[in-house]
Amino acid sequence: MEKQLIISVGREFGSGGHEVAQKLADDYGIALYDHDLLKEIAAKKNLKSEDLEAYDELKWNRFLYRTVRGLNSSPEQNVANLQFDFLKEKAKSGESFVVVGRCSETILREYESMVSIFIRGDKPQKAERIMKYYNMNEKDALGFMKEKDKRRKQYHNRYCPIAWGDSRNYDLVVNSSRVGVDGCVEQVKHYIDLVRKYHK
Template identity: 30%
Template sequence: MNKDVVITVSRQYGCGGRELATILAEKLNVKLYDKQIIHLAAAKLGIDDLSEADLKELENTVQPMTLTYVPFHSFGNHAGESSRGMFIAEAGVIRRLADDGPCVILGRSADYVLEDMPNHFSIFVCADDDYRQQRGKDVYEGKTLKELNQENEKRARYYNYYTGKKWGDPANYDLIVNTSKASLDKIADAIIAYIDTVK
């Protein structure tokens, strides 16, 4: 496989996308970036006191949007820091990490940020409702399918707002995979094989 490929992984909540990204990074012997991006972006903005609760909010909480809505605010002494500023800071971090070498980047609209990068390959990970519902019970502390879908709606709003594209639209990604159909390990091997054929 081309050693310079940067893989971005977007995923439905509850489909095993984080685990799949981890397996891909291990198989390719490259770094996996996810929550570190938020911390690095926050540091870039001078926000140095992110708690785990703040991190969770930055990663998942996106309210219905208006032109004046500012979701990322009130961290430490930086109250009012705009969400757009945070998104731009995250985008800068993502570009820098991708320029540093091959890696796997999870979430953060990285597929959009790197869409013009020639060695970039984007994946969207989804799963059938029955599969996600079972994982909600077993892996996500008893979350219901409704709760998983609510998280998906937040991700979609965030992505749609900042990219101007539709989250999960196959046209936005190089490959869509359904984790309901095989083990995550086999899916990771299939992704690597597919990338080998197109890169």
């Protein structure tokens, strides 16, 4: 049986991190879990995916909700917990997969088969990617990038002890502006080969 491999991908908006994750999943022939995992959760729980997506990766306001007997009245936290539990179940089952975000580098840290990476980039190259992908001008792209990263940071830092983007939280941090998407994939695969070599 093939040894389990879990790849956790954190990324700055516009860095191409999602593309890196997709290429890794394709190269290893394993599943990719990103925001679409809510559809799988919804089907399993007999819920509407749109209802879950409405509260995905939102900032949780602790002053508006409370926890009683382990149950929280915050829909944002409940949706986050559903995703965390889903990923833990997949990991526990022995499945190999790539996961984008979802605090996965923290919630799956106990698994030796997990490799955590963070894809960052330089502002000009990230803005250029966003402008092209979303058909935006530079000013709008920079504002969009700032807002998306702010939202990711708030979400991550709500549930994780080490701040989003802090290199101590990841096995490997790669700058896509320096090596491109394919270069990031190459670096990650090389690192995984080394990890497997020294942890047989």
